[in-house]
Amino acid sequence: MTLIDQFTSQYGPMSKMDAFGYLKHLDEHPDEPRRHGKIVMVTADTPLKASRGEGKTTTTIALIDALRARGIDAAAVLRQPSMGITAAGSKGGASGGGKASLEHAELVDWGLCGEMGAIEAAQNLLVSFAEKAIDDGLIDTILVPRVSEVPSRSLRHITVDHGKGDVAERVVLTPTCELMQIVVLSHSMEEIGERVAVMVAGTKDGVPVTFGSFIDLWRITNILTDAVKPARTQTRQGSPVYVHCGPFANVSLGIPSLVSVRMACALHDVVVVEAGYGADAGAQKWLDIACREYGAQWPAAAVIVTRATTWRDDPTLSWRYPFHVQRLEMLDIPTFPLINLWEGEDGQVEELRATAKEAEFREPIIGNLFRDGGDALVKQLDPFVRTLEAGSAPAQRHSHRGMSLIENAKWIAEHAYGVPADRVRLRDGFVDSLSDADELCSQLGLSIDDLAFVAVKSPATMTDDDSAPEDRRTVTLKKVEVHAGAGVVQVNLTTSLTTPMPKIV
Incomplete structure (x- = not known):
């Protein structure tokens, strides 16, 4: 029996991992063998429609299958989807699709990880x-x-x-x-x-x-005994996958639990982490919350997924994909564009490569991953693998704790959405909302500026109007809500709902 087996229990047809116990054991026994896996972040272009996934999970699954076919010990950490929206068919499923899907996909999609x-x-x-x-x-x-x-x-x-x-x-x-x-x-x-x-x-x-x-907290923590344990499953090709927490990067954190990623890094050489929705949402929150504020590992590389139609077919929105790629590259994260083809798009490959070259991207990775899975990627990953092998541990980015909330909002608007600070607007009522939130924090003995900033926004837009000319794009701050227990402050901007309705698609 291996060490991790001692912290693993059966949970239906899947397993549950006591990540808390396993990581505590490693901390207390530094001589125990462990890996020091490198993080690869998979995120996406901002979709044309919030109801349609670009293929992050399908790509994540195909990527680890392809890496393992090349002899690299790779695993993925996925987010548990929301049954009422994701699994109801309102967007791409959270368990991949076709040849690039999970074993027991229905258990993941319908929330049966617990x-x-x-x-x-x-x-x-x-x-x-x-x-x-x-x-x-x-x-x-x-x-x-x-x-x-x-x-x-x-x-x-x-x-x-x-x-x-x-x-x-x-x-x-x-x-x-x-x-x-x-x-x-x-x-x-x-x-x-x-x-x-x-x-x-x-x-x-x-x-x-x-x-x-006024309450005994064991009443709550006892309910969470199994919920805090990541689920372990695998792809249809047998590659290891861990599923835990965190969908909806537009209105919450949108990242898997930090312990599930840390556990996976102790078990594997390469860990592919799925960051929700687009690079303006899940990637922004992995980098600016998980990494900057909570010490998670900075990615050694990133993959940004898009559809051929998303990238090229709407001229007013075509700026978004190059912006995402260039932004991550400017953060010293080697970023590989991946174009997830749908049926009937194979004939566009050469044109897509030419467009990518014109945009000065790295060599794009292109394939129909639903149909071909990891087989579509194996021969295209030489530059990607060389980057992983050559990469060293990046420096930890500085925290934004202590930066005023409005200045933090302006920093995110400029760096994650491409809107300069002087075009960040305050909606009527925002100042009062901020004042109320600041007063609540003061009464709790907290500084609102020490809380991690969580942008609550539309999943399909980065600004108030992404189709506006560059010099007219704005971001409007609308409302502030303090989550003192989580240590975050949520700021509503653009259009957002925390109780969206499923779409008939």
Whole structure:
């Protein structure tokens, strides 16, 4: 039995990994053999439609299959999808497709890895405690939302009669909730308990009240016993894949749990991490939150996926793909464009290569991965493999803690969306929202500027209007929401919903 087997248990047809226990053991026994895997980030172009995936998961699966066919010990870490949106067919599935798909794909797509249901139950139990605290006079407002995996427009804003007056409540999708963020960012059950303790239940006479002040936290952490463990599965070709937490990079973190990635790096030489939606969303959050603020490993290379139609067919949006590639290259991340062909597009390959050359990209990787899987990539990966082999550990980027929230927003707008600081707008009411959030943090003994900045935005746009001329593109800041337990502050910009409805596609 290997060391990792001692921290592995069966969970239906898949396995669950006690990443907390395994990593603690490695920390306490530094002589134990371990790998020091390099991170490869797979992200995508900003899609023309939020409801259509560009093929990140299909690419991630095909990539590790191809790397392993070349004798490289590669694995992938994927995000657990949201059943009510992703698996309902509103965008590309989260388990790949065709020859580049997971074994037991249905278990992943329908949330049967377990954490979605457990996190939903735990956060809803917190809200139930908050409602009882209303009855007991401990609080008079509720700030933490209920969550659901199945969206409902009627539940976005609700009013509950508590007998002592109506109390406003709301419901958001499970992946967007604070408890999901806590699980993504935590490295132990003790840390989860500490973070839940400082979650804000509501206010009493305008003063914030945390859950740790009136409930026993074991009631919550016990629900999460299996939810904190990444699921281990494999591709149809037998390549190892770990699935844990974190979809919806437009309205939350959109990255897998930090411990699932750290565990995979201790087990494999190359770890491909999926960053949600486009490079403006998931990649921005992996780099600026996971890496800058929480010490995750900086990528040794990146792959940005696009569709041939997304890249070339809308002239007003054609700036986005080159922007993403060039931005990551400017961060010293070797970035490889990958064009995910659909059926009938094989004849466009030479034209696509010419367009990529004109844009001064690295040699593009092109293939129909649904049809051909990793076989389409094996012979195209020489430059990619040479880059991985030659790469050294990059320097850790500086934290933005202490930077004012508005300055941080302007920095992200400029670097992630291409909008200069002087074209960042404040919507009416934003200053009041920021003032309220700042006051809440002060009453909790926190500085709002020390919280990690989470942009909440449309998945299909980087700016207020991506089709506008470059010199007219703007970003508008709309609302601020503090997640004290997660250690983040969410700032709404462009168009965004935390309870989107599935699309009929």
